[in-house]
Amino acid sequence: MTAQLYCFGESGNAYKAALALTLAGADWQPVFVDFFNGETRGPAFRAINPMGEVPVLVEDGEVLTQSGMILDHIARKTGRFGGSTPAAQQEVWRWVLWDNHKLSGQAGTCRFLMNFLSAEKRPEGVIPFLQGRLKAAYTVLNDHLAQRDWIADTGPTIADFSCCGYLYYPEPFGFTRADWPHIDRWLGRIATLPGWKHPYDLMPGNPSDRA
Amino acid sequence: MTAQLYCFGESGNAYKAALALTLAGADWQPVFVDFFNGETRGPAFRAINPMGEVPVLVEDGEVLTQSGMILDHIARKTGRFGGSTPAAQQEVWRWVLWDNHKLSGQAGTCRFLMNFLSAEKRPEGVIPFLQGRLKAAYTVLNDHLAQRDWIADTGPTIADFSCCGYLYYPEPFGFTRADWPHIDRWLGRIATLPGWKHPYDLMPGNPSDRA
Numbered sequence: 001m002t003a004q005l006y007c008f009g010e011s012g013n014a015y016k017a018a019l020a021l022t023l024a025g026a027d028w029q030p031v032f033v034d035f036f037n038g039e040t041r042g043p044a045f046r047a048i049n050p051m052g053e054v055p056v057l058v059e060d061g062e063v064l065t066q067s068g069m070i071l072d073h074i075a076r077k078t079g080r081f082g083g084s085t086p087a088a089q090q091e092v093w094r095w096v097l098w099d100n101h102k103l104s105g106q107a108g109t110c111r112f113l114m115n116f117l118s119a120e121k122r123p124e125g126v127i128p129f130l131q132g133r134l135k136a137a138y139t140v141l142n143d144h145l146a147q148r149d150w151i152a153d154t155g156p157t158i159a160d161f162s163c164c165g166y167l168y169y170p171e172p173f174g175f176t177r178a179d180w181p182h183i184d185r186w187l188g189r190i191a192t193l194p195g196w197k198h199p200y201d202l203m204p205g206n207p208s209d210r211a
Numbered sequence: 212m213t214a215q216l217y218c219f220g221e222s223g224n225a226y227k228a229a230l231a232l233t234l235a236g237a238d239w240q241p242v243f244v245d246f247f248n249g250e251t252r253g254p255a256f257r258a259i260n261p262m263g264e265v266p267v268l269v270e271d272g273e274v275l276t277q278s279g280m281i282l283d284h285i286a287r288k289t290g291r292f293g294g295s296t297p298a299a300q301q302e303v304w305r306w307v308l309w310d311n312h313k314l315s316g317q318a319g320t321c322r323f324l325m326n327f328l329s330a331e332k333r334p335e336g337v338i339p340f341l342q343g344r345l346k347a348a349y350t351v352l353n354d355h356l357a358q359r360d361w362i363a364d365t366g367p368t369i370a371d372f373s374c375c376g377y378l379y380y381p382e383p384f385g386f387t388r389a390d391w392p393h394i395d396r397w398l399g400r401i402a403t404l405p406g407w408k409h410p411y412d413l414m415p416g417n418p419s420d421r422a
Contacts, residue, residue: 093279093283097280097308098277100311100316101312102262123336136263
């Protein structure tokens with residue numbers, strides 16, 4: 001049965017799931033969530049996910065939330081990208097957790113504040129603070145990729161798809177690929193995987209809808 | 212062999228691991244990390260954990276980082292607190308991920324800025340911003356606990372130990388137990404588990420060391 005992914009183009013957390021589904025060759029379709037008109041805060045969406053977040057994956061009646069859980073589900077179900085050894089599987093989870101805490105968790109917020117919030121609502125001082133913390137995260141990831149092609153294994157895994165979630169978007173949030181050469185090359189490698197697509201080509205909704 | 216947990220009293224992320232080790236009856240000892248004098252940023256510590264974070268668990272030559280990975284390791288090794296069914300195990304991970312992203316990830320930063328950074332270094336506007344986002348997280352957790360005693364199963368799991376990481380500390384960071392009655396009762400339940408200890412009684416180092 002076709003899996004349904006509740007998502008919208010601007011969500012890097014949803015992109016992780018959409019990308020993994022696509023690269024794993026899963027049968028899926030997107031269900032557009034109108035985040036910018038408050039859909040994730042409304043009772044209908046909260047009934048699906050009380051955490052009030054995308055992505056949500058609905059498959060065979062099962063409802064999965066949290067991008068890390070959805071990635072793990074895709075890896076188990078398709079037998080792809082979960083890590084080829086127990087040690088690699090452990091590394092996958094370590095980096096998915098790190099990404100949630102230090103990379104995507106902060107990049108998503110920073111990008112939202114800089115691009116999708118009107119200037120008068122923008123909280124003073126938060127953007128440079130987040131950018132400073134993100135610089136430390138980019139440094140950890142860039143150093144990690146200096147001697148290796150993929151984050152957790154000898155080939156791509158869901159850890160790569162998690163960490164890249166926000167890093168292909170064109171809107172400025174203080175991340176410039178040229179500043180981080182190992183991250184830059186790694187993003188290039190992911191983009192050569194058969195079937196890879198940019199977030200705005202994989203999920204409905206993008207900033208031009210609101211222009 | 213006695214496991215070694217690199218930690219310090221003020222770290223709620225380290226507390227998650229220390230608490231799980233203690234409640235599971237594991238053989239462990241703390242190794243004090245002098246975070247406030249920069250130890251996690253130095254080369255010796257980075258050689259142990261390039262992510263530059265506590266907790267780190269060293270056991271039988273294996274080095275584990277990320278509190279979620281350490282909690283999972285403790286649950287597997289001791290056979291306790293990992294969730295009693297596959298569905299509960301999935302719920303455990305969903306909430307550990309949520310905690311890293313939305314609860315501890317932000318509560319730790321907010322508490323640090325409000326209590327452990329000199330006023331002149333405190334970034335303008337960041338504290339109310341984080342408190343606003345944390346209020347949304349407390350609401351999700353409080354609502355979740357309205358109809359149940361434990362986060363992910365019929366008994367305590369590592370998801371409870373993850374989410375409570377910062378919530379017993381006395382320093383103000385905008386969280387008051389009385390405002391969130393279901394969280395308050397749940398924290399009370401955790402504190403009645405045999406062997407429970409407050410973070411400052413379980414790990415070396417606390418604010419009075421620097422008074």
